[in-house]
Amino acid sequence: MSEWISAKLGDFLKIHHGFAFPGESMNDGLTGKPIIVSIGNFNYSGGFRFDSTRIREFRGEYPKEFELSPGDLLVVMTCQTSGGEILGIPGVIPNDGRVYLHNQRIGRVECDEERLSRKFAYYLFLTAEVNRQLFSTASGTKILHTSPTRIEQVECRIPPVREQARIAEVLGVLDEKIAVDARIGKVTQELLSRLFASRVWDYSREGAMPTGFVQGSVQDLCERIGNGGTPKRRNPQYWEGGDIAWYKTGELLDGPLLGSAERITVTGVRESSCSVWPAGTVLVALYASPTVGRLGILDEPAAFNQACSGLIAKSAFGELVLFESIKATRDRLQSLAVGSAQQNISQRVLAQHRIVVPTAEAAASFREVAEPLHRRRIIAAMEARVLAGLRDTILPQLMSGRLRVKDAEKIVEDAT
Template sequence: MSSDWPLVQLGALLSIRHGWPFKSEFFQPDDESSAKLPIVVAIGNFEYTGGFRFGSTQIKRYASTFPTEYILKAGDILLVMTCQTSGGEILGIPARVPDDGNVYLHNQRLGRIHISTTALDTSFAYWLCLTPAFNKHLVDSATGTKILHTAPSRIESFKFRLPPLREQIEVAATLDALDSRIRLLRETNATLEAIAQALFKSWFVDFDPVRAKLAGRAPEGMDEATAALFPDSFEDSALGEVPRGWRVQSLDSIATYLNGLALQKFPPESAGEYLPVVKIAQLRAGNTTGADRASARLKPEYVVRDGDVLFSWSGSLEVEFWCGGDGALNQHLFKVTSSTVPKWFYYLATRHFLPSFREIAAHKATTMGHIQRKHLTEAKLALPSARNIWPTPSVPFKSSQAEEDPMEDTVRVPFKVEENGSLTYFFPDCRDSKGYKVGPKEAATYHTDYWAALAHVMSFGQPEFRRKNANGNRGRVVCNPGDVRAFPRSHIQRMLSND
C-alpha cells in the first residue's frame, strides 16, 4: 500500500541546478544559416502538459561562447522555474531533452535535475513533477504576485511517498507508453490541421483556384461545382489584387473576439456549484484538471463550451478548439464567434495570422508579450460572397459556430446575404416592443413567441421579417428561397434566455 511507502524529501534524492544567462544579442533565428548553432531552451518551448513543443514555438540559436557545463545531454530533465501568470500553472512543468542531433543549452529560469541516488528512477521523477501536488507545493512557496518564481531549495523541499524502485519503473513505463500514444495522435491531428491550413491559404490567401481559371486551367483538387464558386479574374484592392467581387475585411469585422473576465471577482457559489476556470494553461492542456473555480452564474457569453474557438492573446499565443467541457472564460483569452462567417473560416483565418501575432508579442517591451485589438483590425484578408461559399464549406471543420452535436435537435433559421457579404438571421434579437413581425408587407403578422414566429416565417417561399438596421430603424429583411441554416435548438434557447 502507498501508505507504507516512506515519506521522503525530494532533495534527499536529487538536486536542482540553475541555468546560465545567455545574452539576447547573440540569439539567432532558426533558419538554414543558423542550423548548426546550439538551441537555447526557453520557457516558451515547454508544453503545459509536459515535454517540449519546439515544432510550434520560436527557436533561438546561440552565436557566441558559453560555459560548456550548460550543454544539455539527451534525456536531461528541465523544470520551469518562472511562471508569467499569477496562478503558477506551469511552475515545475518538466521536459526531457530530445536526442535529435541538435545541441541544447540550459537557460536561466530553468532548473536541471541531477539525480544523486539509484533509489529514484529518472522517468518516475519526470512524472512526479507533473503531479498536481508538486505544482501546488511550488505555487504555495513561490515569490512574486503576477509573475511567480520558485527556486532549487523550494523544489527540493517537496515531500512525497516514494514507492519501491521496481514499482517506480512499472508506473513510469505505463505512463510513458500512454504519453507516446497521445503524442502519436497529436501528430496525426497536426497533420490534418496542416492540410486544412494549406487549403485555406491556397483558396483565401494565394487565390490558387482563381489563378488557375484565369490561366484557362481547371483548379486542382476540387470538383466542377466547387470550382464554379470562384471567379476567373482579379480586381485591385487595399491588399493588392483580390478575386473579382470579393471584399477586404479585418479579422475583428468578421468575428467577435470576446475577452474573458478577471474571474477572481466571481467566486463560486459553493463547493458543488461552480465552473472550472479556463486559463492559458487549461487551453494548452486541453482540460480543467486542477483548475481554479468561478461562479456558475456568469453571463452565458463568458461560459466556454466544447467546440468553442479560444484564442490566447497574451503570454503563449494559441488558437484552439476547446474540448475540455464547460468552463469560465478567464482574462487573456478571447472566445471567438461570428454570425457572418462559419466557424471553420474564422478559426483558420485567426490561425493564419498567428505567426505574425506571435512576432508582435515577442517584441513587446513587457515581460508577458501580447497583442492588442488594433492588431486584429490590421489583420486583413479577402472574403468571397458569403452566399456562394459559406453554406457548404469544403474543409474539415463545422460550418457554423452553433453546430456542435449532429445528434442534437436542430431548427432551420432563414438568413439574408447583405451587400457587404454579412448574414442577417431571423434570431431572437429581431424582436421589438410588440414582438416579432414576419411575412410580406401586405400580410405582416406580429408574434409574441419566437418559435411561432419562426414557424410562420419559414412557411413563406421567400421568408421575410423586420429587424433594426445599422441606423436603429426597423427595416424589411427579404431572404432568398433556400437561404437557411440549421442551428441546435439549445443554441437558440440560450439566445432567448439572454433576451
C-alpha cells in the same frame, strides 16, 4: 510496500543550476542556433510544449556545459503565481535534432540511475506531494523560488528500481497514447491548412483572382463580430461553482477548444461586459504577444476575456472557412499589431483584414473534405483529455504505493 523506503530526494539525485544567458544575444527568429529552454516552454501538466510557445535562439558564445542532451530531465524552479502551482514541474529534452540550452531558474536533474530511474523521477516530480513541499519551503511572495538544495531536501517514498521501472512504464503507456493523439491533431490541422491553401488564392501573392473567389475582408465572412469582457476576479459569485466555459488567449492553440481551465457563473456573465457565444464561434487573440492572432473554435457555448474577439461565420461559409481564411493570412494580420510593451490589434483592424472570400460553391467544396478532418481531430483531442484525466488519477496512487502496478496495468489496458 515493505521494500519502499522513506528518504530525501538528495539521497538519489542532484540538481544543477542553469546559466544566465544574456538577453541581448537572444532572438525570436529561428535560424538553427541553439534554443534557450524557458519556463514558458513547460507544459504545466508535465513535458514541453515547444510547438505552441515562444521559442528563442541564443546567438552568442556560451559555456558548453550548459548544452543539454536528449533525455535530460529538467524541473521548474520559479513560479510567477503565489500558489506555486508549477514548482517542480518536469520536462524531458526531446531528441529532435535541435540543440537546447540550460537556462537559469531551471534545474537539471542528475539521477543515481542504479537507485532512481530518471523516468520514475519524472513522474515523482508530477506529484502533488513534491509540489506541496517545494511550495512550503519556497522564498518570495508574488514570485516564488525554490533551489537545488530545497529540492534535494524533499522527502518521499521510493520503491525498488524494478518497481520504479514498472510504474514508469504504466504511466508512459498513457503518455505515449496522449502524444499520438496530439500528433493526430497536429497532422489533421496541417492537412486542413494545405487543403485550404490548394483551393484558396493567397492574397499576399500577385496574380489573377482564382475562379470562385472575390476580394474581401474578414467581416464579409461574418454574421457577428464582438469582443469578450473582464469580470472582477475578486468576486467569488463570478467564479465559484461556475458551469460556463471561460477562455483566455493562452488557451488558443489554433484548434478546437474542448475544455477551459476555468468556468464562470451566469452571474459573472450577466454583471460584466462579456456574453456567452455559441459552439462554432471562432476566437481570435487580439493582444498579449506572442499570442496575437492565435485562433480557436468553440466546441461548446462559452465566454471569453477582453483579449479575445469572437466571430460567428455566415452559414454560407461556416467556421472552418473563416478559421482557415484568417490563419492563412495571419502573418500579415500580426504585422498590423501596434504597441511597445504589449502588441495588439483592434476589433476594427481584424474585421477589415484583407482576405479572399469564396463563393458558396467553393466554400461547400472545401467543407465537404474539411469537416471530417475537423471531427477527427476533435475525437483525438477528447480521447487525449480522457487519458490525461486517467493518468492524473492513478499517478498519485501509484507513486504512493496505494495502487498495485498489476491493477494499474489492467486499468490502462482497458482504457487504451
